Amino acid sequence: MSEISLTVTQKRGDLVEGGFIIANKQIGYFFYYHRGSGVVSLDKFSLEAPLRLKGYGSLCYHQLEDHFRKEGFHRISLAADSLGGKSSHGFWEKMGFKSHKEDRYLMEKELQVSK
Numbered sequence: 001m002s003e004i005s006l007t008v009t010q011k012r013g014d015l016v017e018g019g020f021i022i023a024n025k026q027i028g029y030f031f032y033y034h035r036g037s038g039v040v041s042l043d044k045f046s047l048e049a050p051l052r053l054k055g056y057g058s059l060c061y062h063q064l065e066d067h068f069r070k071e072g073f074h075r076i077s078l079a080a081d082s083l084g085g086k087s088s089h090g091f092w093e094k095m096g097f098k099s100h101k102e103d104r105y106l107m108e109k110e111l112q113v114s115k
Contacts (some may be wrong), residue, residue, distance in 0.1 A: 004056070006063040012085070020060040027051055028060055040068055042078040054069070061095050068082055076107045 004027075008018040014035075020028040028047035035041050047057055069078060070076075078097070080089040091100075097107035099103070 004059050004063055006060075006067055008067075020063065027056065030064055038072060038074040040073045042076055043077075045096075057091060058095070065095075065111065069113060071098050074111050074113065075108055076111065080107055 002022045005021045007021055008016060010017040014033045015030050015031065016034075018029065019026045020030075028051070029044065030042065030046075033041045033043060042064075045061070047060060051057075052089040065076070076097075077097060078092065080087060080092050080097075092107050095109070097109045099107055
């Protein structure tokens with residue numbers, strides 16, 4: 001697999017938008033909001049369909065998690081959704097997230113800050 005890089009393309013108030021790049025081609029995107037007190041809400045995380053279920057999602061997510069650490073965040077929250085009838089809940093569990101409530105897939109993860 002080629003090296004994946006993360007780019008922040010736009011910041012508007014608490015909203016940050018960016019993408020994932022391989023060989024000068026954008027393969028996915030993300031949006032997140034600063035929620036204050038070191039918490040970030042990941043609103044969108046998506047990869048191009050042909051790259052899904054091939055390990056690229058994990059690689060992109062880890063790039064984003066490293067970015068969050070560098071920005072000083074210590075917790076990530078998100079709502080796992082369904083795309084084409086398939087839930088992303090299992091993916092987020094593999095990334096270390098835990099369900100917040102039984103009736104929805106609101107998930108959070110504490111980040112360990114490296115020193």
